[in-house]
Amino acid sequence: MTEIRLYNTATRSKQLFKPLDPNNVRMYVCGPTVYDRAHLGNARPVIVFDTLYRLLRHVHGPDHVTYVRNFTDVDDKINATAMARRQAGAPGSLEQLVRERSDETIRWYREDMDRLGALRPTHEPRATEYIDQMVALIADLIAKGHAYEAEGHVLFRVRSYAGYGRLSGRSVDDMIAGARVEVAPFKEDPMDFVLWKPSGDDLPGWGSPWGRGRPGWHIECSAMSQELLGTSFDIHGGGNDLQFPHHENEIAQSMCAHPDAGFAQVWMHNEMLQVEGKKMSKSLGNFFTVHDLLAQGVPGEVIRFVFLGTHYRKPMDWTAEKAQGARRTLKKWYAEIALADGRGEVDAGVVASLANDLNTPEAISKLHDLSARQDWHGLRASLRLLGLIGRNVPDWAGDSPVDANTTALIEALLVERAEARRNKDFARADQLRDGFVTAGVIIMDGAEGSTWDLTPEFDKSTLEALK
């Protein structure tokens, strides 16, 4: 069996991956807060951990991997949208409007991530459906002395967990020294964080032993992973911005509730995304969503390919130039594998690269090898493993859907050019050749005649001017 090596943030080293139960490899990834469309940065962990999911399924068998990715649908921005809608006269209770907002955002998220070739996780739990488990977990933490109630809040007693700060390499004292956060007066210690907080009448809330309220952010992942994967499981993933405080707090909660279970064995964090060399932010004007990009005609496969071109633990720069290159490469490969039947074997080199801490850039270089060796079956199967092709070659890469008019016009102009060349009227022949280029038509002359294709920049009026 293929040996998988993964970099474990918790030990800061790459180590051999040994599942607790090879018949049920379990992975939890922190999913989105569903307050709006997913931006491009949200796509990175999705693609990274989807690739890992595919690798695990390949190695252990599709039925022996359980992948959980949550939706966080308890959030002030969701509430704000719901309240704004109610003010605008939308019917229904606040709870219903909150639910509607999450529902539509989740639907968008799934549509967008599907387009990126990401498989749906085994479970996609919503935080609001696990409130009972969270309440039980919080009560357990209080009973064990790791949490306390104060002014309607329940807080986690950070000093009660000696391992706090291990994952992110911080000491509690250092963090307090450098803290820039205002400390709530009811906290025993500045580092203590909220497990449960009270909700006023104008906010969604649930009944609890501590009054009507809502959970803090971190407790949901502890509760849902425990419910769906057990008190210990194999891999926990997310963006490296979650390393602290989110994952640190998750560890504290889960380890204190189940001191002997071990919680997650391997912690994996993807680096952040940049756009044209800069952090993506609304103020810089380089902020866009996955949906924006798809709507502009950038195919999901192209986005995925660009992402896989950088190792997940390095910052990744999204550029228009990369997207263009990715489109060309994929289109070439799609044309090459058109005749492959899809029953080929996945290339061992591709698997080996992935098994080495998801070295996707190296895996892509192996795809280039397969293409150069004309191993179309292997290329197709390997593209499939990487999620760069589904059952069929995507429509955008096939023969461009061209209306009959345009086809006839191009064919006629090609005939004219062939005649001009035969008659040594090179002025006209070159005029047509250059005109095709300007119009966005690629002409490929071969021994048995000319073939053509349209670039995304194809412009029909420019072509018609050639007549």
Add this chain to the structure above:
RNA sequence: GGCGAGUUGGCGGAGUGGUGACGCAGCGGAUUGCAAAUCCGUGUACAGGAGUUCGAUUCUCCUACUCGCCUCCA
């Protein structure tokens, strides 16, 4: 201020204690009326300094610079 990550050829981007991935661009050749596409060939890069070593881009230390987190942003 604290913690962490990084700095590889024109660009992107892997990797390794000693045979200089891979892609794009460029250059040379084949081909072409000239081109495009294609095919063949082609690159003496590892931030700076010191150290360890027979030998370092790869290990250690220092310096510079970049970036991320410390704010319920992946």
